Amino acid sequence: MSTCATASRDLDEPLAGTAATARTWLLVEQSGPWGAKALTSSHLDPEVGRALEKAAEGTGVRVALIRRPGRHADCYAPTRHQVYVAHTLPGRTWLRSEVTDDPRRLLDLDFTALGAGDHGGFGTPHTGAPLALVCTNGKRDRCCALLGRPLAAELAAAGEEGAWEITHLGGHRFSPTLLVLPYGYAYGRTGTHAVKEILAAARAGRVITEGCRGSSAWERPGQAAELAVRTSTGEETAEALTVVDTEGAAPRWEVTVAHSDGRSWRVTVAQGASRPPRPESCGAALKTPARMDVVAVRQASASVAQGASGRRRP
Template sequence: MSTCAKVSRDLEEPLAGTAATARTWLLVEQPGPWGADALTSSHLDPALGRALDEAAEGTGVRIALIRRPGRHADCRTTAERQVYAAHTAPGNVWLHSATTSDPERLLDLDFAALGGGRAGTFDRALGGRPHPGGPLALVCTNGKRDRCCALLGRPLAAELAASGVDGAWEVTHLGGHRFSPTLLVLPFGYAYGRAEAHAVKEVLQGVREGRVVTEGCRGSSAWERPGQAAELAVRAAVSEDAAGVLTVVRTEGQAPHWEVTVAHTDGRRWLVTVAQGASSPPRPQSCGSPLGSPARMDVLAVRELSRTAA
């Protein structure tokens, strides 16, 4: 039986505009097994997981659990946990890190402030500081969400770690199982699908150089999905790979049609027409799910506006 990832690859399903949406990511180390809803189905106290989920709701913060690649002992206690917070909106991109032996301290965070891009709440609550290392490469490996994430994601994460990628972590959920192996790179927040180790290393080198690699890119988590597709289309149209120079400033309309305005820091603007289509022929969105026609973001036009256009 074919996996959802193989069917998606064979059908050449487009990747643009399929990334999870989150302006701020909060990542909490939790070794051991993960369930499908990892915040409440792991060795993290489920009451704490529920409280964190409720605290983050509607704030723009997405919480995920992470663990080091490799074999996982069934750890029920963790002396020190690594915690990261990253904000992905251009003009205020940052990645801070901390360690804590008391995950209850996460409830001291002001999630509204964190979602708004204010790192101070993370630093005060957890003793955080700007992350001294390089970018993070987060590979979804949660087989309880979908078997493709384990079958394809775990080997990729292990290969990255074995080849010396310091920022390689396994992560609980990035969405889009059928695009496995899926990857999120922080701090810029671009997601990738059908990732391979050599391509991931190129992406990470791009981050270190302030560039965005668009090959295999699903979009930036800073934007809703029409904006993700629009920003990538502008990058392709004008051969722009610099990180942090494009911003989605306006999205008008509603499904299945949007007009998205994308602005450059140099004053240029583009109006991008995006339409939501249905993928055909039908295919499973996850392994074992019924056949369906997942939504896709199709860019119909990219038109440059005058520098003075609103």
């Protein structure tokens, strides 16, 4: 039986503008099995999971569970939990880590501040390899397990110390899906060789656009617009581009993308429908998922002041 990932790949569904949106990621290690809603259906205390979900609502913070690739039997549940917090807004990116024996302590964090880019002194700066987070949660969609778990295992076997499994990145039909931190770029339909190149680029502060779904720092129109500017200019520096303004509403937006050197571009993005119908998840009804199509990329005549935060205007 065909999977949702097979259908999406065969229909050449575009990847740009499909990344999960999060200015800040809070990742909590929790081995053992994961349910479809992992924060409340894993060995993490479900009361803590529910409280973390509630604390993150509307703050720009996305909470997910992670675990090392490999076996996940109950007896391997750790007494200590690795925690990462990453902020992905260009020019202000950071990745910090801490180990805790009580995830309940994370409820003391100021989630509003985290979403705005203020870590409040949490943990210590992460100085290791970029994090390669592969979605493997087969309880949400079997493609994530069938395609994601082998990829995560291959990365770990190849010595990628930043390789982790993660509970959910959205877009099951683009499996195997990957999020790279600290810069927050998501990828789809990734193979081991491609991921190694992506991580090598991230270590050098660069972004590879092939297979990229977009930066989680932006809403979907901004993701597509920023990638379009990268493609048209050949810009690879990770923190060079910022989405400073988004005007309009579905199905059409005008997005302003600024470069750190003062240049800027106006990008027209239109929302279309992916046809013919296909399943967005395995076993789901056939639908025509929204897609972000870049209609035009035009360099602006005047520079756009830096320091804007990707605001949207109706």
